[in-house]
Amino acid sequence: MKAQGYIEEMSDEGLGVLKAEKPIYVPYTVVGDFVKVYKTRRRFGRIIAERFEVVEFSLLRQTPRCKHFGKCGGCLWQHIKYKEQLKLKQENFKEITGITADVKGSPKLFGFRNLSNFIVTTHGIGFKEYAKPLSIVDVEECPVFSSKTWEYLRTLKEFMREEKLKAWDLKRKRGDVHYLSVREGKFTGEVMINLIAHIKLNEKLAEAFRDYFPFADSLYWSFKADERDDPRGESHLIAGEPYIRERIGNIAYLIHPNSFFQANSYALPLLLKAVEKFTGGEKALDLYSGVGTFGIWLAKRGFKVEGVEINPSAVDIANKNAQLNSVDAVFRIGKAEETPIGDYDTVVVDPPRKGLKETAEHLAKSSIENIIYVSCNPKAFKLDYEKHLKKAYQIEDAVLIDMFPHTPHVEAVINLKVKR
Numbered sequence: 001m002k003a004q005g006y007i008e009e010m011s012d013e014g015l016g017v018l019k020a021e022k023p024i025y026v027p028y029t030v031v032g033d034f035v036k037v038y039k040t041r042r043r044f045g046r047i048i049a050e051r052f053e054v055v056e057f058s059l060l061r062q063t064p065r066c067k068h069f070g071k072c073g074g075c076l077w078q079h080i081k082y083k084e085q086l087k088l089k090q091e092n093f094k095e096i097t098g099i100t101a102d103v104k105g106s107p108k109l110f111g112f113r114n115l116s117n118f119i120v121t122t123h124g125i126g127f128k129e130y131a132k133p134l135s136i137v138d139v140e141e142c143p144v145f146s147s148k149t150w151e152y153l154r155t156l157k158e159f160m161r162e163e164k165l166k167a168w169d170l171k172r173k174r175g176d177v178h179y180l181s182v183r184e185g186k187f188t189g190e191v192m193i194n195l196i197a198h199i200k201l202n203e204k205l206a207e208a209f210r211d212y213f214p215f216a217d218s219l220y221w222s223f224k225a226d227e228r229d230d231p232r233g234e235s236h237l238i239a240g241e242p243y244i245r246e247r248i249g250n251i252a253y254l255i256h257p258n259s260f261f262q263a264n265s266y267a268l269p270l271l272l273k274a275v276e277k278f279t280g281g282e283k284a285l286d287l288y289s290g291v292g293t294f295g296i297w298l299a300k301r302g303f304k305v306e307g308v309e310i311n312p313s314a315v316d317i318a319n320k321n322a323q324l325n326s327v328d329a330v331f332r333i334g335k336a337e338e339t340p341i342g343d344y345d346t347v348v349v350d351p352p353r354k355g356l357k358e359t360a361e362h363l364a365k366s367s368i369e370n371i372i373y374v375s376c377n378p379k380a381f382k383l384d385y386e387k388h389l390k391k392a393y394q395i396e397d398a399v400l401i402d403m404f405p406h407t408p409h410v411e412a413v414i415n416l417k418v419k420r
């Protein structure tokens with residue numbers, strides 16, 4: 001045996017930490033578990049437990065719902081009681097940023113995800129194992145996504161068998177089909193199926209594809225020219241509508257394969273209301289606006305909104321969303337870091353995981369009264385704030401919204417006010 005003892009704390013990435021000679025990071029455990037570690041391996045300079053046993057169970061535990069829990073890399077925390085998950089997220093956020101924030105839980109703990117990307121490989125269809133990008137968990141269910149998971153995957157397998165399509169070989173980097181991406185409008189019942197494949201579709205294949213997935217409101221075939229393991233390709237509409245819709249409160253949002261949409265439809269109203277609560281004045285700039293998720297919501301509440309986003313396809317959808325919801329909002333293509341910060345009362349920023357980078361300095365030089373920083377990465381926020389924003393802004397308030405139950409992640413909405 002390598003080491004044994006109690007898990008005393010959780011790492012930022014959500015692993016239990018066993019304090020041995022050097023800390024050992026043990027996945028799928030929690031504070032209060034007593035573990036025996038038999039085999040470890042190094043990953044990015046850390047020691048990760050590979051073979052281990054929990055011999056005494058923590059009181060913070062619950063029975064995980066999913067049969068793939070403990071192997072699948074999708075959920076790391078299904079074994080932790082939800083109240084405790086929220087507490088851990090709050091503590092972790094405070095430890096990284098120094099901010100004490102209230103946390104609001106997701107109204108639904110299963111079936112809340114509106115998107116799932118299943119990797120299609122010679123070793124199975126599903127998700128990567130935790131920290132093992134070449135091992136695939138062949139899934140039969142995904143309770144955080146949809147009760148129809150099995151149906152989607154069975155249909156795909158039948159279609160591939162019938163059409164003699166090969167799954168992607170992760171080692172040799174070849175094959176026909178690489179990903180199945182499924183999106184569900186939770187409040188509209190609409191379904192989008194997008195197959196990401198390395199072969200171009202011919203008429204015979206298109207006909208079979210339509211026949212196998214008649215239930216899709218929107219059916220796409222995306223041609224993937226590169227070998228990267230991501231669910232991206234050049235999308236072609238094969239049947240149905242180019243978009244599916246999601247309804248959040250009194251707003252309809254269009255969803256398309258090439259653009260980001262917040263993945264938890266049930267917690268999204270909480271996120272939108274948190275942003276709305278911190279929005280002051282009359283005129284708002286929605287930076288990193290995506291399909292206009294925040295901008296459209298604010299415009300519906302009477303704010304005059306402009307949005308800037310780098311992805312042209314997302315901008316097109318954002319403007320369609322504005323039209324669909326009859327609101328006063330205009331979105332344009334641009335880089336956040338180059339956007340002139342005009343006479344807005346509030347600027348909402350929702351950058352990707354890497355954070356604001358140069359945009360932080362750009363904002364620090366503006367004289368905007370009110371900034372709302374929406375962050376899925378507290379370390380990136382901390383860096384942006386300490387390095388740049390702090391020169392001109394102070395933290396006024398913050399709230400955490402749990403968009404990602406059963407994972408260590410949380411979305412933070414932080415209100416910054418200009419220093420006087």
Ligand SMILES: C[S@@+](CC[C@H](N)C(=O)[O-])C[C@H]1O[C@@H](n2cnc3c(N)ncnc32)[C@H](O)[C@@H]1O
Pocket residue numbers: 260261262287288289290291292293294308309310311314334335336337350351352353
């Ligand atoms: C986390 S998503 C948020 C989207 C949107 N606020 C929402 O809630 O749906 C981040 C967005 O930033 C965009 N983006 C990335 N880099 C950018 C940049 N330099 N300037 C403007 N937008 C950028 C991405 O295309 C993506 O749509």
